[in-house]
Amino acid sequence: MTGYVFPESFVWGSATASYQIEGAATEDGRGRSIWDTYSHTPGRTLNGDTGDVAADHYHRWREDLGHIAELGLGAYRFSIAWPRVQPGGSGKFNRAGIDFYSRLVDGLLERGVRPVATMYHWDLPQELEDAGGWASRETALRFEEYAAGIVGALGDRVHTWTTLNEPWCSAYLGYASGVHAPGRTEPAAALAAVHHLNLAHGLAGRVVRETAPAADLSVTLNLHVVRAASDSEADLDAVRRIDALANRAFLGPMLDGAYPADLLADTASVTDWSFVHDGDEKLIAVPLDMLGVNYYSSTLVRAWDGVSPRSDADGHGQSAATPWVAADDVDFLPQPGPYTAMGWNIDPEAFTELLLRLRREYPSQPLMITENGAAFDDVVSADGTISDDRRIDYLRRHIAAVADARAQGADVRGYFVWSLLDNFEWGYGYDRRFGIIRVDYDTQVRTWKQSAHWYKQLAATGRLDQATS
Numbered sequence: 001m002t003g004y005v006f007p008e009s010f011v012w013g014s015a016t017a018s019y020q021i022e023g024a025a026t027e028d029g030r031g032r033s034i035w036d037t038y039s040h041t042p043g044r045t046l047n048g049d050t051g052d053v054a055a056d057h058y059h060r061w062r063e064d065l066g067h068i069a070e071l072g073l074g075a076y077r078f079s080i081a082w083p084r085v086q087p088g089g090s091g092k093f094n095r096a097g098i099d100f101y102s103r104l105v106d107g108l109l110e111r112g113v114r115p116v117a118t119m120y121h122w123d124l125p126q127e128l129e130d131a132g133g134w135a136s137r138e139t140a141l142r143f144e145e146y147a148a149g150i151v152g153a154l155g156d157r158v159h160t161w162t163t164l165n166e167p168w169c170s171a172y173l174g175y176a177s178g179v180h181a182p183g184r185t186e187p188a189a190a191l192a193a194v195h196h197l198n199l200a201h202g203l204a205g206r207v208v209r210e211t212a213p214a215a216d217l218s219v220t221l222n223l224h225v226v227r228a229a230s231d232s233e234a235d236l237d238a239v240r241r242i243d244a245l246a247n248r249a250f251l252g253p254m255l256d257g258a259y260p261a262d263l264l265a266d267t268a269s270v271t272d273w274s275f276v277h278d279g280d281e282k283l284i285a286v287p288l289d290m291l292g293v294n295y296y297s298s299t300l301v302r303a304w305d306g307v308s309p310r311s312d313a314d315g316h317g318q319s320a321a322t323p324w325v326a327a328d329d330v331d332f333l334p335q336p337g338p339y340t341a342m343g344w345n346i347d348p349e350a351f352t353e354l355l356l357r358l359r360r361e362y363p364s365q366p367l368m369i370t371e372n373g374a375a376f377d378d379v380v381s382a383d384g385t386i387s388d389d390r391r392i393d394y395l396r397r398h399i400a401a402v403a404d405a406r407a408q409g410a411d412v413r414g415y416f417v418w419s420l421l422d423n424f425e426w427g428y429g430y431d432r433r434f435g436i437i438r439v440d441y442d443t444q445v446r447t448w449k450q451s452a453h454w455y456k457q458l459a460a461t462g463r464l465d466q467a468t469s
């Protein structure tokens with residue numbers, strides 16, 4: 001979409017997450033999370049990288065706020081580390097941890113930047129995992145208590161409270177394929193985790209409604225655009241099944257107040273879903289001011305014919321176990337390039353398609369793009385500049401896709417680039433760089449890539465065609 005002008009009210013932001021940037025893993029009373037344990041387990045992350053130091057944001061947050069202000073962004077999406085504010089995941093809160101986020105929020109407000117706080121971006125206190133983790137209902141109840149503590153402390157100084165980031169990843173990558181913490185490969189536990197994450201969302205959402213009524217409430221989902229390899233009945237049914245696991249397992253209870261019947265039927269060989277108690281689904285469907293959408297790439301499936309070699313190119317890491325519970329007869333096919341350094345295909349049209357689907361199915365639900373961006377192997381030239389043209393091209397094409405969707409009626413209110421800084425990219429450690437600002441991990445020096453200059457111009461003008469690199 002050329003010549004599109006975003007309105008002044010459109011929010012331009014950037015996003016990060018606690019374990020990916022903070023470091024200071026043992027400072028000021030922080031407890032341990034499942035990601036500390038996982039990343040310190042040999043063989044779990046690329047090069048054995050951990051978030052112990054990361055981008056050292058815990059000590060450099062003032063400088064990082066300076067970059068956000070200099071970029072001219074209207075909002076900053078960060079996450080709160082549960083083990084930093086409530087070590088152990090129950091009982092007493094840690095003053096030093098709360099104070100850190102309180103200063104961060106005040107610092108954003110002083111600079112005229114909206115704080116958008118995610119309560120859970122994957123750093124579950126290890127003690128709660130030891131007691132069953134997200135497979136246990138108790139974890140959702142603990143989450144409600146944690147939410148009450150942080151919303152009580154930060155309240156409506158936080159503009160938007162986001163309960164969860166990508167519960168799909170927490171449940172299926174954490175408990176089915178095991179490529180994320182806690183690294184379990186138990187399909188039934190993964191589906192229980194789906195429900196307990198949904199329940200945690202509903203419980204925490206109600207806390208926000210009651211304690212900080214002026215704040216916006218949201219959740220962030222990584223919705224999948226699933227396409228069929230052919231229009232055969234079998235391939236279309238493969239799409240339906242994956243759509244149920246990937247998308248409707250969350251959209252259903254959160255926005256429609258019920259799990260889809262086909263999801264329960266498809267997974268009946270794994271669980272009877274008796275962990276869903278009467279009243280849970282109603283509780284989960286707390287009205288949302290904003291639905292957060294993360295988008296990176298698309299998914300292509302077909303029904304396995306029982307003979308061909310299996311294909312598992314779903315972009316979600318390599319594991320002997322699949323994240324796709326009870327969908328063993330579905331193949332995930334490699335897609336045409338180009339690809340990012342994650343090996344993910346670049347498909348901005350699918351982004352438009354996703355936003356239009358949401359408009360069609362949930363016409364009155366405002367949307368926010370809470371993550372979009374790309375990892376590439378950046379090259380620092382002799383004069384210190386980083387000409388990350390491919391990242392700029394990715395961003396330009398995906399923001400144009402958002403413009404396209406808006407022009408067709410999708411109510412998208414803002415866009416957060418992933419990420420402000422290079423950071424700890426989970427199982428891929430420091431090897432994959434998503435930042436618009438480079439971090440030199442030896443010196444912790446921050447350097448703007450060309451994409452940061454480009455994004456600054458876009459945020460200032462709202463005009464995609466006029467932002468030049």
Ligand code: FCB
Binds near residue numbers: 434
């Ligand atoms: C998303 C995560 C985020 C980051 C990006 C690349 O799945 O929410 O933390 O790792 O992918």
